[in-house]
Amino acid sequence: MSDRYTALQSLLDERYTCRAFRPDAVDRDTIESILRLAQRTPSWCNTQPWQLVVTADPAATDRFRKALLDHIEGTPAQTDIPFPTAYHGVYRDRRRECGGALYQAVGVQRGDHAGSLRQMLRNFELFDAPHVAILTTEADLGAYGAVDCGLYLTSFLLGAQSLGVATAPQAALATYSPFLHEYFEIPAHRQVVAGISFGYPDAGHASNSFRTTRAELDQVVTWA
Numbered sequence: 001m002s003d004r005y006t007a008l009q010s011l012l013d014e015r016y017t018c019r020a021f022r023p024d025a026v027d028r029d030t031i032e033s034i035l036r037l038a039q040r041t042p043s044w045c046n047t048q049p050w051q052l053v054v055t056a057d058p059a060a061t062d063r064f065r066k067a068l069l070d071h072i073e074g075t076p077a078q079t080d081i082p083f084p085t086a087y088h089g090v091y092r093d094r095r096r097e098c099g100g101a102l103y104q105a106v107g108v109q110r111g112d113h114a115g116s117l118r119q120m121l122r123n124f125e126l127f128d129a130p131h132v133a134i135l136t137t138e139a140d141l142g143a144y145g146a147v148d149c150g151l152y153l154t155s156f157l158l159g160a161q162s163l164g165v166a167t168a169p170q171a172a173l174a175t176y177s178p179f180l181h182e183y184f185e186i187p188a189h190r191q192v193v194a195g196i197s198f199g200y201p202d203a204g205h206a207s208n209s210f211r212t213t214r215a216e217l218d219q220v221v222t223w224a
């Protein structure tokens with residue numbers, strides 16, 4: 001394998017969803033380097049439908065975190081883009097496996113509803129990250145605009161990883177899309193895709209102690 005294949009493979013292998021961050025800020029130059037790199041993402045007709053709101057200052061992240069936590073209490077979920085309606089078969093199995101690995105890592109037993117709620121709420125604490133990016137797409141571009149944003153997300157995650165910055169992509173943040181529109185003045189024609197909490201990892205934290213698996217090729221490829 002070429003050095004370039006190996007370099008990309010290392011980034012893909014090393015990256016994981018970080019669910020506990022240290023408080024130290026990522027400097028503005030580093031954040032901009034991640035964003036510049038992610039700008040190279042391909043998109044249909046080169047529309048580049050992604051836009052982001054980024055909290056560069058940890059104090060701004062803290063204000064948002066607090067406002068979000070205050071907001072979610074008793075507020076029904078509302079997303080701009082419909083969430084999955086069901087997880088059947090292998091999708092249910094894989095979802096269970098990764099959720100189970102997280103709960104096992106943090107010591108939440110099966111049936112411990114308070115414990116699993118507590119872990120779920122960590123999403124809205126942004127896992128203590130010093131920064132968050134809210135990723136939106138253009139409503140008119142429909143599913144393919146969201147696909148382009150998904151590609152962008154991967155570029156962002158890998159770009160961050162290449163600079164030692166850990167990330168947590170979070171569709172959970174889209175659960176309260178109307179609040180995000182209001183708080184960050186995101187216009188109605190933009191749709192919230194996901195948030196990305198980012199910063200330096202709290203490497204010793206239990207929630208960062210497990211890694212997910214991937215299916216074998218024969219489960220995803222049909223050779224014709």
Ligand SMILES: Cc1cc2nc3c(=O)[nH]c(=O)nc-3n(C[C@H](O)[C@H](O)[C@H](O)COP(=O)(O)O)c2cc1C
Nearest residue numbers: 015016017019098123169170171172173194211212
């Ligand atoms: C679009 C997207 C949304 C996600 N939303 C959440 C989320 O809301 N909360 C969370 O803890 N993880 C979230 N994840 C992380 C996934 O659970 C994670 O990527 C998957 O289990 C594979 O694990 P890994 O990222 O550690 O390799 C999301 C990932 C993606 C790509």
